[in-house]
Amino acid sequence: MKNPPSLDQLISALKVLPGVGPKSAQRMAFHLLQRDQAGADRLARALDRALANLTHCERCNTFSETPLCNLCAEPARNQHQLCIVEMPADLLMLEQARCYDGLYFVLMGRLSPIDGIGPKDVNLDKLMVRALDGVVEEVIIATNFTAEGEVTAHMIAELLKDRGLAVSRIARGMPVGGELEYVDSGTLAQALYERRQLG
Amino acid sequence: MKNPPSLDQLISALKVLPGVGPKSAQRMAFHLLQRDQAGADRLARALDRALANLTHCERCNTFSETPLCNLCAEPARNQHQLCIVEMPADLLMLEQARCYDGLYFVLMGRLSPIDGIGPKDVNLDKLMVRALDGVVEEVIIATNFTAEGEVTAHMIAELLKDRGLAVSRIARGMPVGGELEYVDSGTLAQALYERRQLG
Ligand SMILES: [Zn+2]
Ligand SMILES: [Zn+2]
Numbered sequence: 001m002k003n004p005p006s007l008d009q010l011i012s013a014l015k016v017l018p019g020v021g022p023k024s025a026q027r028m029a030f031h032l033l034q035r036d037q038a039g040a041d042r043l044a045r046a047l048d049r050a051l052a053n054l055t056h057c058e059r060c061n062t063f064s065e066t067p068l069c070n071l072c073a074e075p076a077r078n079q080h081q082l083c084i085v086e087m088p089a090d091l092l093m094l095e096q097a098r099c100y101d102g103l104y105f106v107l108m109g110r111l112s113p114i115d116g117i118g119p120k121d122v123n124l125d126k127l128m129v130r131a132l133d134g135v136v137e138e139v140i141i142a143t144n145f146t147a148e149g150e151v152t153a154h155m156i157a158e159l160l161k162d163r164g165l166a167v168s169r170i171a172r173g174m175p176v177g178g179e180l181e182y183v184d185s186g187t188l189a190q191a192l193y194e195r196r197q198l199g
Numbered sequence: 200m201k202n203p204p205s206l207d208q209l210i211s212a213l214k215v216l217p218g219v220g221p222k223s224a225q226r227m228a229f230h231l232l233q234r235d236q237a238g239a240d241r242l243a244r245a246l247d248r249a250l251a252n253l254t255h256c257e258r259c260n261t262f263s264e265t266p267l268c269n270l271c272a273e274p275a276r277n278q279h280q281l282c283i284v285e286m287p288a289d290l291l292m293l294e295q296a297r298c299y300d301g302l303y304f305v306l307m308g309r310l311s312p313i314d315g316i317g318p319k320d321v322n323l324d325k326l327m328v329r330a331l332d333g334v335v336e337e338v339i340i341a342t343n344f345t346a347e348g349e350v351t352a353h354m355i356a357e358l359l360k361d362r363g364l365a366v367s368r369i370a371r372g373m374p375v376g377g378e379l380e381y382v383d384s385g386t387l388a389q390a391l392y393e394r395r396q397l398g
Contacts, residue, residue, distance in 0.1 A: 026288060065205060
């Protein structure tokens, strides 16, 4: 006696989600099939649309439905400043803090040798090309103040040193071990204003 | 500055999953788009297939791809015993314990007035029709020994009393508050053998 194949396949497919093990995959499958079939259908459609439509902005590397994202396409932004963040959510947090009008680069991750996440996985090649385009004058590193975020900041600073750019790190106005996503706008603005020059 | 629409829609759609709030929905969306697009596609396909193929067995109410599930279609099973469980996973656990050769009824839930889950949501009408078909002689209630499972067992016992059926409850050989899914086969077999007559 086993589950029907399409049920087992759904349970198994749900395990691709981070933090979802066999028991919660099973609970999710039963919930969707039993209590929210409309939600299950909406999820399938949203996955299809996201896979079909989303790509990475060719300049800042964030998720975008167009080759150039809205923010990069805005001529009013200061073209000489480039702020480097780990994830799109961090970019949105900085925008909400309304303290910065330059451009961004989104790494889409952080270095974590222990998890096998190396320079290529966080798009350092693409960052180098972007930062060294001759227009950018200042790079502000706004990775998280976690161990991985600090290692990533250090590596980027090393790569950019001696390239004629001002390289700074947002100030540690945030709690040690804190992540940008979870900090209030005021603290974040403070950390950005108090950034210190590196190298 | 906002996320592209198809990204926001995916984050929002992921929140239909039980236990998934805005922050983990966002983490899941980034993970799928950034690190496992193949997994995201597999999940969308599995949702479609499950929604298209799965229905409820007309006899035992468990998930099935056919009108009658494999177990209900097996002539070798004892047609006179009906064991009532909350979820398909509980049925699978009892089958693994290899201590029972009768049939099942799967409620697909448990009574929980506090969550607005009433008799209709746990298919008590369908259960009555099934249990009173004239062939079933004994009903064994194997809902969980949680507060909701006990209330459900009590309600079913009340409904079936005085209908000429032997109604029993699996023995509390399981830890108090325990759920069938998490118990070892030996304990589960013991609980079934030591079931006591109700009413
Ligand atoms: Zn961009
Ligand atoms: Zn069946």
